Amino acid sequence: MLAKQGWRLMQDQESLLFKCLKARYFPRCHFLEATNSPTSSFTWKSTLAAKPIIQRGSCWRIGNEASIRVLRDAWIPNHPTNKDRELIMQNFNRVDAEAILHVPLSRRYFPDSLFWTPSKSREYSVRSRYQVARQLHKEAKWVESSHGVVGRVVWKSQWKLKVTNKIKVFGRRACRNILPTRMEAETKIHALWNCGMARDVWVGCSARLQKCVGDQADMLQLMEFRRANTQLATSSRTSNLTRWRPPPLARFKLSFDASIFKDMGGIGIEAIICNYNGEVMVALSAKGPPVACNEEAKVLACRRAVEFAVECGFIELVIKGDNHSIMSYLSLRKGLSSRLGQILQDMVCMINSLRWSQVLFVKRSANTVAHALARYAKDILDEIVWIEDSPPPAVEALYFDSNSI
Numbered sequence: 527m528l529a530k531q532g533w534r535l536m537q538d539q540e541s542l543l544f545k546c547l548k549a550r551y552f553p554r555c556h557f558l559e560a561t562n563s564p565t566s567s568f569t570w571k572s573t574l575a576a577k578p579i580i581q582r583g584s585c586w587r588i589g590n591e592a593s594i595r596v597l598r599d600a601w602i603p604n605h606p607t608n609k610d611r612e613l614i615m616q617n618f619n620r621v622d623a624e625a626i627l628h629v630p631l632s633r634r635y636f637p638d639s640l641f642w643t644p645s646k647s648r649e650y651s652v653r654s655r656y657q658v659a660r661q662l663h664k665e666a667k668w669v670e671s672s673h674g675v676v677g678r679v680v681w682k683s684q685w686k687l688k689v690t691n692k693i694k695v696f697g698r699r700a701c702r703n704i705l706p707t708r709m710e711a712e713t714k715i716h717a718l719w720n721c722g723m724a725r726d727v728w729v730g731c732s733a734r735l736q737k738c739v740g741d742q743a744d745m746l747q748l749m750e751f752r753r754a755n756t757q758l759a760t761s762s763r764t765s766n767l768t769r770w771r772p773p774p775l776a777r778f779k780l781s782f783d784a785s786i787f788k789d790m791g792g793i794g795i796e797a798i799i800c801n802y803n804g805e806v807m808v809a810l811s812a813k814g815p816p817v818a819c820n821e822e823a824k825v826l827a828c829r830r831a832v833e834f835a836v837e838c839g840f841i842e843l844v845i846k847g848d849n850h851s852i853m854s855y856l857s858l859r860k861g862l863s864s865r866l867g868q869i870l871q872d873m874v875c876m877i878n879s880l881r882w883s884q885v886l887f888v889k890r891s892a893n894t895v896a897h898a899l900a901r902y903a904k905d906i907l908d909e910i911v912w913i914e915d916s917p918p919p920a921v922e923a924l925y926f927d928s929n930s931i
């Protein structure tokens with residue numbers, strides 16, 4: 527809770543509490559640079575005690591670059607420590623310089639701000655703060671758990687099985703390799719799985735267990751292999767096909783997608799706008815900059831797609847994409863304080879400028895046209911635009927979409 531209070535101080539710098547504490551304890555520096563003093567109050571000392579947790583979990587989001595100390599602050603996401611490439615390459619080593627050049631920047635001017643890195647939504651929570659505190663405690667005390675992270679998912683799923691406790695304990699002992707056997711040279715995986723007599727017992731099982739025979743060294747690896755294959759089979763059975771749906775009458779649908787080209791160090795961006803009859807009004811296939819993750823690629827593709835639609839003069843749009851988190855951010859206006867929050871805010875500003883708009887999430891099977899054009903960007907130099915013409919790379923996908931109308 528003390529770390530949460532410190533985080534609130536940094537996020538709400540217009541509050542009366544922040545102004546009083548800043549005037550008293552850190553008038554000429556940032557909260558993260560503040561130090562303790564013999565005359566400070568118990569409240570301030572308690573807040574400072576949680577400062578290491580905030581320093582570990584926070585990262586600067588670049589705005590006007592007025593508040594960031596380049597060589598001291600954490601401002602490169604997922605890295606230990608207006609872009610001028612030559613200046614950056616001259617003043618930083620190659621690895622740091624490449625990471626700096628990959629940081630996405632906003633089109634607008636706004637102050638620097640901090641975001642919370644441990645949680646997926648980048649929103650501060652007591653739960654994520656607790657995880658950071660545990661990590662700091664482990665690093666300080668050099669404490670290791672008995673089995674580490676190996677098999678963590680297996681342990682959780684094993685204890686959730688609807689069987690008697692003695693079977694759960696037996697399974698845990700088998701995975702930990704602590705079952706008693708009469709022969710010292712016999713391994714647990716041979717006694718329970720590879721042995722001929724054991725195979726005869728497993729044949730009577732309704733599931734196809736013998737299909738996963740491999741080179742597993744112990745029972746824990748076998749359990750992980752079985753769980754992964756079970757999830758894969760379940761997902762393939764439960765996946766259903768979704769087709770493209772037309773927008774409302776007299777309005778247009780904007781679809782976008784992105785593909786990451788690891789061998790080329792960049793991404794492919796696609797945007798296509800169709801009318802109620804499924805006819806292509808305009809389409810774009812372009813190359814984008816290198817990215818750090820798939821979510822960043824989708825966010826940059828979405829921003830470029832909305833910019834493209836505004837440039838073409840469309841003011842009534844249904845915007846659809848196959849990334850659930852991004853579409854939720856845009857529809858609910860959440861996640862604006864995350865690492866990519868400045869890019870999301872750019873899109874929110876452009877969407878608000880439209881006369882009518884709707885943001886929808888669709889499954890990948892309903893976004894095949896966008897995906898085909900995004901992959902096509904790998905073979906072009908800069909960008910290609912089609913006006914009232916079907917893009918050749920997506921003709922087949924457009925045909926299937928038109929049949930679903």
